[in-house]
Amino acid sequence: MGIGANSYFLSGPREALGRRDCRMGSTELEVKLVTMREAAKMVADGSSICCSSFGYEKVAFAFIRELIRQRKQNLYLYGSGMNVDADMLIGAGCIRKAEIGHIGFENIGLAPCFRRQVEAGKMEVEDYSNFIMTMRFWAGMMGLPFISLRSGLGTDIPQTISKDKAREMQCPFTGQKLMAYRAVNPDFTIIHVQRVDTEGNAHIDGPVYDNVEKAKSAKNLIVTCEEIVTPDFVRQTPEKTMIPGFLVKAVVEVPLGAHPYACYKYYDYDWQHIEQYAENAKDPKGFEAYLDRYIYGVDDNWGYLKEIGYEKILRLKANTSLGYSTYYKKLVGE
């Protein structure tokens, strides 16, 4: 089934693209393309990871499914505004502890697995805010040991974080009260983008959120993408390049890799699927059934997409003038 299609992508256009890219220097640059399975294998049990973007868009969801499929354990999760992505990893038992800005489904409701695991004392959580987490990644990206800002002053947040990560401080020049937070440098950050060339240079269309800070603070950066393009194409529109290739450890090509989230100008979020997940995950058995069907029961993202179905996939396709789907309303019966 999916295997044939997969091997086509592994050997077909990729090699052709790879051969054309090395016109700049005398040294051939390494082509970092790997399969999803290989990429997820790099993440050893116990690693710290950051694999969320913001809201319901451009999250490396196929990578998250592969982490769950490989039954990773004791991962340490860093993130700012997280949703279904974090909930699924937590429910699947992959996460030991998380440092977060937020894990919830916004206007759908609470994150059921996160709720269940924390209330049962099965995972640890340390609460920050989105700005604090974003700036901790920023400090990590900048090579600084900490960041000082105002968020957290007067709240219970510093009280529930260990002292080696959050402290009140005074500005050395003005004496002003500030909070200091430890920088974050995840072992692995995984981001999903629209396009990467064969040298790893990553184009991002639309909102970037805090993906650059998350990516650049990582000890190892893995980029998953909708499509591989030629280095020539990237060189024609360098303003779209958010991540330079030399930072990228591995690239995975995975069309529809953010589903059920959106990928701006490529496809919309699958609200129906997200709501279905939220409903299933309220009950541990429903959650297990979800994993069995969409993750454990399939080999890879092609198998996953087969479960989603071609009609749904086509209906989610973004309208070129809007950036999201016009079939979407029909899909949810509005």
Added chain:
Amino acid sequence: MTEMESTQRYTSIEMMAVAAARQIKDREVIFVGTGLPMLASMLALNTHAPHAVIMYESGYVGCRNRDTARIIGDIRLMLNLTQVTTMVDVLGLLQSGKVDVGFLGGAQIDKYGNINATTIGDYKHPRLRLPGSGGAVDIATNAKRLLIIVNHEKRRFPEKVDYVTSPGWLTGGDSRRDAGLGWGGPDKVITDLAIMGFDEDSKRMRLESLHPGTAAERVMSETGFELTVPENVTRTQPPTHEELRILREVVDPTGFFLVRRMKV
């Protein structure tokens, strides 16, 4: 507004959204959190505040979306914006004091306007684990004034919140300033029953305006602490035909916020 006064039926969510929207002035810069604040700020933009600048922490500035955004990172917002930028950028603007109004929902709010969005019960062993701050701490810390929209239920209005996620007036008086928060603080709390403000000195929550058909006693009985009731409590004007029309036909034509049961 009075001559246009509505004889139409409207829901408590609609009353809440309209009352909240009226708090926004034209040309203000507003940093909006998820939930009903999204609805109310879009209503303000489409009625009396066409030049308001709506910002979301996802990096969106100057939102004028055509289709209803369901979440604050919704790519529907990309269609009609003045700028899309990074989280560091928008949240940095917020921290540097360039945002007039912060606009939040919350699970619990106490008499000093402190908000809990983290845990009900003990932090380590919560009875109910909530999503956590998101950008709420940053908005409540840094916006010059804060609007809070929340359903009026006793369990949501305790004497003291179980966890201070977002700073209000802390323990009242000058405690907010003493904690290092030089500006900002809760201005109004808009519920399905009433509008509350805060006493200038004690910073305790006080009743300011009752929505149509609501008695002060009802508000008191749905509040878990002693609410200050001044003599000059006013009546909230009901939604006008025009406000309801724009809310239903322009802001949320599919009824995503208005019809579905909202979980704030």
